[in-house]
Amino acid sequence: MDLIPNNSLKTATPQEGRELALKMARLVIKATQPDGEVRTRLRPEYAESSDSLIAIGQVVATEFATIAAANDYWR
């Protein structure tokens, strides 16, 4: 199963780096819970809970730290 789109941490811009961070976070959840119906059922559970949304923000921030370093912060 695909865990990183294009199998690369390189992105052209910070915006694309954020999009990659979001995708990488989602793909880990998909790998752990491959059943699409269960994931669909869980969606309102996290999308309408502020604590879940904040926790997702934490995961994305952590993934992005790695992506940003890999791209030498797009300097």
Added chain:
Amino acid sequence: MDLIPNNSLKTATPQEGRELALKMARLVIKATQPDGEVRTRLRPEYAESSDSLIAIGQVVATEFATIAAANDYWR
């Protein structure tokens, strides 16, 4: 959808770096829950819960670590 204002991690000062960290954290939540009405409904849930406020502080600290490194700590 915009995930980083100006598509850049560069800021002139640490203060602007903190503001960017706050914005980046919010934009991930917006990307995950695009319905503005739901986000408005959730606001009291996190803004009046000390644990949610602390968790937001954790996300902002993590985003800021990346922004600070990207700006070579404004040295």
Added chain:
Amino acid sequence: MDLIPNNSLKTATPQEGRELALKMARLVIKATQPDGEVRTRLRPEYAESSDSLIAIGQVVATEFATIAAANDYWR
């Protein structure tokens, strides 16, 4: 709103770095919940909960990591 006192990550000593970490963590909470009365009402909620106190410790540790790096660990 002020998010970093003196708009600087530079401090003379590790002790001042810790104080800055505490202040930066508090200022994010203030930015998210600007109503001083609500923050005062929340105080016993976190100051008398061991889990909240530990979570605050986690935020401060994360902010301090950035401040310490910015000061080249006061070497």
Added chain:
Amino acid sequence: MDLIPNNSLKTATPQEGRELALKMARLVIKATQPDGEVRTRLRPEYAESSDSLIAIGQVVATEFATIAAANDYWR
């Protein structure tokens, strides 16, 4: 007990790095709870809870940060 497949952090690609991160995270859980029956019983508990799935995403992101650095970000 094996805690890292092949006793190495080196991987050929980011995709393999993500797979290693997932395995390393699982092996710590296995080391802490060696009873396979208990782990099987716990599976629906985390695979059908959005908060558990997000927390797993956090662990994998943290393991991956180390693996990515070990591989110099596959640059």
Added chain:
Amino acid sequence: MDLIPNNSLKTATPQEGRELALKMARLVIKATQPDGEVRTRLRPEYAESSDSLIAIGQVVATEFATIAAANDYWR
């Protein structure tokens, strides 16, 4: 209030670095909850809860990462 013993991140050994991490974590809690009686009352709450003990482990690990970097990993 003292937030870092000896106002220094330097330690002679990794063991002393761990002790410093534990002290730094405790001093933040003390700064947030200065009332010694409250802290004493909270002690069984966290010392007999596995989740609180694990969360303390997380804070100490984060503080130690900074201390270890400050000591160039005692190499």
Added chain:
Amino acid sequence: MDLIPNNSLKTATPQEGRELALKMARLVIKATQPDGEVRTRLRPEYAESSDSLIAIGQVVATEFATIAAANDYWR
């Protein structure tokens, strides 16, 4: 009390680095809750809770990040 076996972050291999991370995480819990009977009583509480097991995985990942850097990623 011993907080790091052999008072060293150096290990011969990544596998030994993971074992050290597990031990370091456990020793912090032991330092915070020195009563062996209480720790034994808590064992089923965390070993049969998926969320506790995931949280332990998070601590170990954080400790390992430091150990891996200290060993220059065993390159």
